[in-house]
Amino acid sequence: MVDLSNKPTIIGKKIILRPMKAADDFPYIEECLNDAEVVKLTGSSPEYDREEVFHWYNTRNEQTNRLDLAIVDKTTNVFVGEIVVNELDQLHQSMNLRILIGPRGRDRGFGTEATQLMVDYVLMNTVLNQLTLSVFAFNPRARRVYEKVGFTMESIDKNQLEYDGKQIDSINMKLTRENWLIKQNEKSAGR
Incomplete structure (x- = not known):
C-alpha cells in the first residue's frame, strides 16, 4: 500500500514544491487554467x-492516495504550476506523474527541477517500482525534460487529441526504480 498522506515541502534551487494553499494560490491557478499554452499542452x-475547481484544489491536501504539490517560484513565492503523482496501479506498483507550468514559470528550468524533485521524493519515500506519464507529441520540450530525468518511451497512443483540426498522438513514458537508481x-x- 502506498500512503501519500504526508504532503512534504521540498526545497530546490529555483523552486519550492509545497502543499496546496487554495485560498492563496487560486488567482495563480486560474491564470494557469486560462493560459492558451496550458490548455493546448494538457488537452x-x-x-x-x-x-468546483476551487473545491478540488482545496481538498488536495486531504488525499492519501495521491500527491498534489504546488510549484512555487523561490524568488517571488508565487504559485507557477503544479506537479501530481496519482492513479496507483497496485499490480505494477506504479503511479502516474503529471505536471503543469503556467506562464510565470515557463522557460526557467522549473519543469525540469520540479520533475526531478518529485521523482526523487516519490522513489525515496515509497515502495513504487515505476512512474509513468503521457505527453502529447506536439510538446517536445516536455518530452526532453522527462528524458533528462530518466523516463523512456514505452508506447504511442495514436490520435488521442484533436487540436486545431489535427489528430495528436500521446507518447507514453516510464521511469523504473532500477533506471532511477542507475541515474542516481x-x-x-560525477558523470
Whole structure:
C-alpha cells in the first residue's frame, strides 16, 4: 500500500514544491487554467466551474492516495504550476506523474527541477517500482525534460487529441526504480 498522506515541502534551487494553499494560490491557478499554452499542452478545456475547481484544489491536501504539490517560484513565492503523482496501479506498483507550468514559470528550468524533485521524493519515500506519464507529441520540450530525468518511451497512443483540426498522438513514458537508481549512481560518480 502506498500512503501519500504526508504532503512534504521540498526545497530546490529555483523552486519550492509545497502543499496546496487554495485560498492563496487560486488567482495563480486560474491564470494557469486560462493560459492558451496550458490548455493546448494538457488537452484541457478553457471552460471550467470556478467553485468546483476551487473545491478540488482545496481538498488536495486531504488525499492519501495521491500527491498534489504546488510549484512555487523561490524568488517571488508565487504559485507557477503544479506537479501530481496519482492513479496507483497496485499490480505494477506504479503511479502516474503529471505536471503543469503556467506562464510565470515557463522557460526557467522549473519543469525540469520540479520533475526531478518529485521523482526523487516519490522513489525515496515509497515502495513504487515505476512512474509513468503521457505527453502529447506536439510538446517536445516536455518530452526532453522527462528524458533528462530518466523516463523512456514505452508506447504511442495514436490520435488521442484533436487540436486545431489535427489528430495528436500521446507518447507514453516510464521511469523504473532500477533506471532511477542507475541515474542516481551516475550523479554520485560525477558523470
